[in-house]
Amino acid sequence: MKKILNRAADYVDEMLEGLCAAHPEFYSQPERRVIVRAGGAVQGKVGIVTGGGSGHLPIFTGYVGPGLLDAAAIGDVFASPSAEQMAAAMRYANGGAGVLRLYGNYGGDVMNFDMAGEMLEFEDIRSTTVLLADDVVSAPREEASKRRGVAGMVYAFKIAGACADRMADLDEVTRVAQKAADACRSVGMALSPCTVPQAGKPTFTLGEDEMEMGMGIHGEPGIRREKLKTADEITDEMIDLLLADRPLNRGDRVSILVNSLGATPHEELYIMFRRARKRLADIGVEIVMPLVGRYATSMEMTGATITMIALDEELERFLKAPAACAFWQV
């Protein structure tokens, strides 16, 4: 296991300690594995809470900050936080206007966040749920609600965060978050695995010249394993999958996120972006505020994801609104 760590069991806690120490202007950790905006809840603002496993920085914790999230509950690497931790995050995020739970569609996370919501009901804190289920290959269109949530979260955090920042009420923030989530489509591909510290061995194996199209951000299987293709072929395949699921028309506006799963360097993301841009230009679709970088990772996994979000005037406005965290500034 080629990782820089002390005890595997301390990986997450030491990481969070370092994160909060490096960026006290953004993050504080009032309870173990609960990360809250440095200033605490904003009175009268809808709180937005997320949560999920560690190992995806900047997702989840990283996106706590002005114009983005209010709190995050964070679990072990690739493992759900507990319902207790989620409930705690929700309490810290609550500024009296209720809390939106905005996170990815994974069984463990959903069960625990549902429990957390039930706990908060007893305390008369209203909360709603919006799930990201943007990974197009993880279920057919008819069963879209079963899809996994991947990098689309970045757009949903940004847009919902901007809406909440304008002091919209919980129903409105929930509506906008759901609209953003619905507008996202993602697909991933991987070239090599990562290692979960406590497991100590790679999450999957791939041959020296193999890639897996459609692979999930925890190494969940994709749709096919094939010989490593060229950047243009890979990008085409991904764009084709996205467009098949959500056709676009001449004049449409989208933002796209070309995201590294960790090890794939910026250089290669730009090579992919170049192609994706051409493909969209060819059908007369305009790209607004493209994102290229490491926005949702799987530690040191090699591979990339592409997310596309179709924008209307409202989503575009919220996407471009100011926001700040240690990993991203708009």
Place this chain on the structure above:
Amino acid sequence: MKKILNRAADYVDEMLEGLCAAHPEFYSQPERRVIVRAGGAVQGKVGIVTGGGSGHLPIFTGYVGPGLLDAAAIGDVFASPSAEQMAAAMRYANGGAGVLRLYGNYGGDVMNFDMAGEMLEFEDIRSTTVLLADDVVSAPREEASKRRGVAGMVYAFKIAGACADRMADLDEVTRVAQKAADACRSVGMALSPCTVPQAGKPTFTLGEDEMEMGMGIHGEPGIRREKLKTADEITDEMIDLLLADRPLNRGDRVSILVNSLGATPHEELYIMFRRARKRLADIGVEIVMPLVGRYATSMEMTGATITMIALDEELERFLKAPAACAFWQV
């Protein structure tokens, strides 16, 4: 070679095409492999130019932007750009107040930038040189001018850029840049190599449980190859090397950059930062504006570098001044 690319020979040009297409608000490419600030030279401001091989994003090109650099000449992966390209970058950067060449101490780059400087003399454009030579293990202190330039560049770009932004003259910008360069100390360690596209195979090999302390950002040898240690041991070793070269006293102020060479995830950098911070706190040194992330990479290499810059009031002021590029905002 597990990389996402088309033809190896097109790696750099397609990358630059994608970079400029994604961020036209920051970068333009008026000539092949010459990247210039979107707005062009700022009249009356000293131009700051850098250059070097590709494969280190955000270094070099990425740091072109307001409060940072004016232009960069970029070579093949890990290879110097040509003197012609460097001269072109200098011409684009020149706003009538002369040009500072600010880059890393590597033979090929130095020879070519010197040639470029000689060419510009013929055109009556004054230019100066400041070399980064911050890698403490690459030569003993008595031969410090022979050291390699690594992630310290980030601090030098930032500080010199802020100084030039205040419309200081060339001598003053050069003085401040040299002061920043002199204040930087770096050390790196690697766990696994990267692959130069045109070479097609890894730059070096390391055993499954080996690391190399002191390794350079192109895979140049370090000071020892040893069994993979814990994050705290690694960080201690690096901090010890830095402090031995540049002792610090109670009350000193420094900034530190804990930098991934590419594949090492943010999670692990924060684990290292946590330890580095403790070590400095133990001797009464205060950390100002710490940087944790991928600031100077070697594509998909696994490993990390730590840079420390000792600050006085002037350097700290310039470090904190506003700046923006696609990879970093202050």
Place this chain on the structure above:
Amino acid sequence: MSIDSAVIAAAISRVAQATAECAEELNTADGALGDGDLGITVSRGFAEAAAATLPPNVGLALLECAKAFQRVSSSSYGTLVATGFMAAAKAAKGRETLEAAEIPGLLEAALEAMMARGKGSLGDKTVLDSLDTVIGAIKGRPAEEMLDAAKAAAAETVETFRGLPNRLGRARMFGDGSIGLPDPGQLAFQRIVEGLG
């Protein structure tokens, strides 16, 4: 046979031992159809429950087990087990001892809660099917036959569903690729029951 808190504690401790021993096996099974953490989830949960001091009240003892799982195992399985213990705890509220004949009823309460929590159905090839088969097998049986019947039913469930595709959780993504492989959660349930004694 009357079941009190000490009996529960002893059973939990045996299961903790058994699941520690098969953690690798369960990780591997979950690795083939999911994220490979099931062995950690199950062994850690039972170890935490075994380490807890169970109050003499049976309902409270079961509640303590639920809390132990909630603390350390928040993956799907851990949460479902916690949910099951919680429902059983509610059903046994205030009781100092239980009779063996009441066990099927407690398991039914657990199953119902787990279905609600995980939005799953019987036939999805999950731990729910194991629980359902076991309930059917032990209902109405004399106390001394229950354990063997449960073991047989739990093992049989794994084999019955092996030939079917997973329809829920991470394993769903493998579609027909999951045919021929045991559901990790059903396998874990088998090991848990075997560990009882």
Place this chain on the structure above:
Amino acid sequence: MSIDSAVIAAAISRVAQATAECAEELNTADGALGDGDLGITVSRGFAEAAAATLPPNVGLALLECAKAFQRVSSSSYGTLVATGFMAAAKAAKGRETLEAAEIPGLLEAALEAMMARGKGSLGDKTVLDSLDTVIGAIKGRPAEEMLDAAKAAAAETVETFRGLPNRLGRARMFGDGSIGLPDPGQLAFQRIVEGLG
């Protein structure tokens, strides 16, 4: 033997062929003591020079070779070779042909310029030493013996310096670790000379 632009073009073309063939070897040698790009640098530089149309004037022909290297090979070695060609071009300025006896003088001009550009000294275990030895070996010799003498000198330099540490460029970092290994630049120079004919 009188040397004109066509003779130079033919020689460059033979060297391009030879360095293409040994590119792997040079990459490997540079990989052991540097960044592993020397084979690419050298073969690409000569290929570019071979592809250029050389003007009939010898000085301009050499200038064209310098420019070719500058265009495609900006690593240390490429830049030094370009610098050397440039200096030779200056020394041959305006000439339509050269005599073999003038070659050592051109190489001296190249060596001096390369030392100035790279701030290197003789004895640093670099290509400078190869050039210096070759100059000494061919100076004053009849034209027909020059090539063999140069080959022997270039090969000998590699062997002489093999036992010494590198003192300049990337290889310097290896310190005493470089003892026993050939300097990649000296090895490249040997292959270039061998490629001449």
